[in-house]
Amino acid sequence: MINKFWITAITVGLLASVFAAGWQLGQSDRQLVRNAHAAGGTVNKPTGAAPDRYVYYPGTEELAKDEIRLFACGTGLPAARRDQAATCWLVELGNGDKFLFDIGTGSMVNVAALMIPYDFLTKVFLSHLHTDHWGDLSTLWAGGWTAGRTGPLEIWGPSGATPEMGTKYAIEHFLKAYNWDMQTRNFKLNPAPGKITVHEFDYKGENQVVYQKNGVTIRSWPAIHAGDGPISYALEWEGMKIVIGGDTFPNKWYIKYAKNADVAIHETFLTPDSLVHWYGQSPGQALGVGTQIHTSPPAFGKVMSTIKPRHAIGYHFFNEEGTRWGIYDGVRSIYGGPLSLAADNMVWNITKEKIVERMAISPDQAWSVTGPTKPPAPPTSGVADPLSNIMKAGRWKPAEDAQRSLVDTFKKEYDMK
Ligand SMILES: [Zn+2]
Numbered sequence: 001m002i003n004k005f006w007i008t009a010i011t012v013g014l015l016a017s018v019f020a021a022g023w024q025l026g027q028s029d030r031q032l033v034r035n036a037h038a039a040g041g042t043v044n045k046p047t048g049a050a051p052d053r054y055v056y057y058p059g060t061e062e063l064a065k066d067e068i069r070l071f072a073c074g075t076g077l078p079a080a081r082r083d084q085a086a087t088c089w090l091v092e093l094g095n096g097d098k099f100l101f102d103i104g105t106g107s108m109v110n111v112a113a114l115m116i117p118y119d120f121l122t123k124v125f126l127s128h129l130h131t132d133h134w135g136d137l138s139t140l141w142a143g144g145w146t147a148g149r150t151g152p153l154e155i156w157g158p159s160g161a162t163p164e165m166g167t168k169y170a171i172e173h174f175l176k177a178y179n180w181d182m183q184t185r186n187f188k189l190n191p192a193p194g195k196i197t198v199h200e201f202d203y204k205g206e207n208q209v210v211y212q213k214n215g216v217t218i219r220s221w222p223a224i225h226a227g228d229g230p231i232s233y234a235l236e237w238e239g240m241k242i243v244i245g246g247d248t249f250p251n252k253w254y255i256k257y258a259k260n261a262d263v264a265i266h267e268t269f270l271t272p273d274s275l276v277h278w279y280g281q282s283p284g285q286a287l288g289v290g291t292q293i294h295t296s297p298p299a300f301g302k303v304m305s306t307i308k309p310r311h312a313i314g315y316h317f318f319n320e321e322g323t324r325w326g327i328y329d330g331v332r333s334i335y336g337g338p339l340s341l342a343a344d345n346m347v348w349n350i351t352k353e354k355i356v357e358r359m360a361i362s363p364d365q366a367w368s369v370t371g372p373t374k375p376p377a378p379p380t381s382g383v384a385d386p387l388s389n390i391m392k393a394g395r396w397k398p399a400e401d402a403q404r405s406l407v408d409t410f411k412k413e414y415d416m417k
Pocket residue numbers: 128130225226247
């Protein structure tokens with residue numbers, strides 16, 4: 001991170017002061033925020049701290065009652081890379097609710113770095129079933145199960161043209177595919193957190209309510225992307241609206257229902273030139289992917305200049321020096337309003353008064369933080385031992401002897417028989 005920071009800082013050195021001014025004004029382009037200084041303002045004494053925070057340190061800020069924190073836990077492409085996982089957004093509300101929108105490949109390392117107790121990360125809304133939008137469900141499912149989640153996951157997602165193309169089918173078969181994982185964990189852990197409840201809804205529904213609880217309404221409408229099934233979401237709470245577009249070519253429903261959004265997220269894909277140059281696609285394929293299956297930067301600009309959100313977020317491209325400015329120029333050729341070109345670990349604090357964007361600074365070696373609910377006890381009966389006597393008989397005795405003192409000391413410490 002440090003190396004990249006400095007290399008980029010030198011490259012865009014002259015822009016840094018312009019950017020810092022932009023942050024304070026709260027209106028300028030945001031994509032350079034990833035190079036922001038940690039803190040600023042006037043430091044009045046040698047032992048004093050800088051008063052302003054330009055980065056977000058997870059776990060250190062309480063949300064206000066009327067505040068939303070939106071976090072980009074994945075903004076890239078199906079071939080996830082260390083700098084950018086595939087699509088994932090976390091919405092945290094001042095009422096305590098948290099929602100994951102998509103959980104693309106690789107995104108859980110960014111979610112984990114927020115050190116949120118897994119018991120608070122049980123609601124997942126899928127926009128569609130491409131792996132770059134749900135490929136890391138296995139990590140949340142099994143990882144959260146071993147790291148403190150005490151109950152099942154709940155997943156919302158669209159139907160498809162046929163039952164086998166819908167979310168219910170996908171999750172049922174996800175659990176079948178991971179049957180060995182589930183059966184072996186069921187014996188040692190409590191089975192409840194390994195269960196998944198699915199809420200499938202009609203992908204053709206227009207602005208339909210798919211979730212309503214605790215003052216939060218989540219709606220869906222159809223998206224046009226690759227095949228029937230994909231949808232977009234809008235979350236409404238406290239008079240604010242966050243739109244999570246998923247993958248889509250610009251469509252009439254987004255134009256209609258994303259209007260008046262406080263934050264409108266919509267894909268803006270790599271330019272066809274970038275797809276040829278960096279991704280090795282043929283010109284024909286690049287044009288098809290970049291302008292028909294996905295949304296090109298000028299098309300994104302047209303969408304945002306039409307719906308006029310308080311803040312627009314473009315994502316779904318590898319965000320780096322070689323790609324960013326072609327996308328930026330394409331968007332800016334049409335749209336001049338508030339804009340973020342998203343990167344992983346970008347965070348937005350949203351209230352009716354202001355929208356502030358920062359980068360999160362989080363640990364590479366994060367542990368899960370314990371929640372208020374104690375983990376349920378392992379089952380004492382009713383679950384078959386998945387390890388046979390033939391296998392048990394192969395245990396090597398000298399290893400048992402070698403660890404005997406460790407086991408005895410531990411048992412004494414925890415008062416175990
Ligand atoms: Zn997709």
